[in-house]
Amino acid sequence: MRVPAASSSAATTDADLVRAYRGGDERGATELVGRHAAAIARFLTGAGADQGDLDDLVQETFIRAFRALQGWRGEAAFRSWLFAIASNLLKDLHRRHRGRQIVPIHESGLAAGDDPAATLEASETERKLQAGLGTLPRLQREVFLLRAQQGMEYEEIAQSLGTTPGAARVHYHHAVKRLRELVA
Amino acid sequence: MTDCERMTDKVALVLHGRAAWTESEATHLRGCAACTAEWHVVLAASRLGAASGRRIDPAQVSRDVLARLEAGRKRRNTAWLGLAAAAAIIVLVWTRGPAPGPGPESASSGGFQLPLAELENLDARQLRAVLENLDGPLGGNATPDAPTLGDLENQELERVLRSLEG
Numbered sequence: 001m002r003v004p005a006a007s008s009s010a011a012t013t014d015a016d017l018v019r020a021y022r023g024g025d026e027r028g029a030t031e032l033v034g035r036h037a038a039a040i041a042r043f044l045t046g047a048g049a050d051q052g053d054l055d056d057l058v059q060e061t062f063i064r065a066f067r068a069l070q071g072w073r074g075e076a077a078f079r080s081w082l083f084a085i086a087s088n089l090l091k092d093l094h095r096r097h098r099g100r101q102i103v104p105i106h107e108s109g110l111a112a113g114d115d116p117a118a119t120l121e122a123s124e125t126e127r128k129l130q131a132g133l134g135t136l137p138r139l140q141r142e143v144f145l146l147r148a149q150q151g152m153e154y155e156e157i158a159q160s161l162g163t164t165p166g167a168a169r170v171h172y173h174h175a176v177k178r179l180r181e182l183v184a
Numbered sequence: 185m186t187d188c189e190r191m192t193d194k195v196a197l198v199l200h201g202r203a204a205w206t207e208s209e210a211t212h213l214r215g216c217a218a219c220t221a222e223w224h225v226v227l228a229a230s231r232l233g234a235a236s237g238r239r240i241d242p243a244q245v246s247r248d249v250l251a252r253l254e255a256g257r258k259r260r261n262t263a264w265l266g267l268a269a270a271a272a273i274i275v276l277v278w279t280r281g282p283a284p285g286p287g288p289e290s291a292s293s294g295g296f297q298l299p300l301a302e303l304e305n306l307d308a309r310q311l312r313a314v315l316e317n318l319d320g321p322l323g324g325n326a327t328p329d330a331p332t333l334g335d336l337e338n339q340e341l342e343r344v345l346r347s348l349e350g
Contacts, residue, residue, distance in 0.1 A: 033246040038237035045233030125228045148229035151200025
C-alpha cells in the first residue's frame, strides 16, 4: 500500500500509515515519527529522562515500535502504544542507572506571554512541578503526565501503562493532590 | 462523588480541548481555591517538556530510525545466508558419504601413471631397462635429502671421479 499523496492530513490515520510501512513504504514510518516524536520527547522529559538521553530514547522507542508492529493491536491508539514502549525504556534505563537522581530541568522559553513576571511565575511553578514529579511513584507520575500533559482518557492511559482505567483514575487523583500541595 | 472530584477528572480534558466546563462547573472553579490550584498545576504540566519537544527534529529521528532498521535487516539477512550456506555444506557432505580410500582397485586404476604410451612397442629387454631406471629416484639421481657433490669430502670426490673414469 502506498501512502496517499495527502499523507500529512489528519484523514490518514495512524493505522493507515502502519499498514503502508508494513507494505514496504517507508514514508509511513516517516509520517508516524513526525506525528508523535515531540509528544514522546515531552512525556519522557516530564517523566524524568535525562536530556542527554532524550534523543536516543525517542529513537529507540520508534525502533522498537517498528520492529514489533505485528504486536500492535489496532484497537489501542498507536500513540498509546508508543507511550507504553517509552515508559518501559525509561524504566529500564532508571533500573540500569539506579541511584541516579532525576534532575529537574529548567526549560527556557516558557510560553507565559510577554510579561516577565508571569514568565518567572510560570517558570517557578514548572520547576516546582518537575521537582514534585520526581517524588511521586513511577506509575503515579506517568499516569499524571499522560492525563495532564497529553490529555489522554483513563482508558488510553490504562492501555499504555498496563493498568486498569479505575486504577489510573486513582493514581491521577493521588498525584494531583500531592502536586497541588507541593506547587502551592 | 464531590464537585471537586468531578473537577479533577475534567480539568485536563478541558485544558486539551476534549471537554468544556458547564455553567455550574465554571462557577465552582472561580470559587474553589483547591480546584483553581489544581488548574494551575495541570496547566504547568501541559507545558512541561515543551522545549524538549521543540528540540526534537522528527525528520532526523526518522532518518536515523530507518537507517538503523535497514542495518538490522541486513544483519539478519547476512546471518540467514551464513546459516543457509552452512546447512548446504552439511547436506552435501552427508549425501556424498566418506571419501574412497586407496584400495586394490584404485591402486591399479587410479594413482600416479607415467606417460609411457610407447611401452607397447618395446621388447622384453628394453622394458627391463625401463624398470631398472624406475627403481631409481624420480626426476633424476638427486633427492632433496640426498647429499650433493658439495657435501662430499675430497677423498670421496676422488672416488666418484675414479668410478666415472671406470
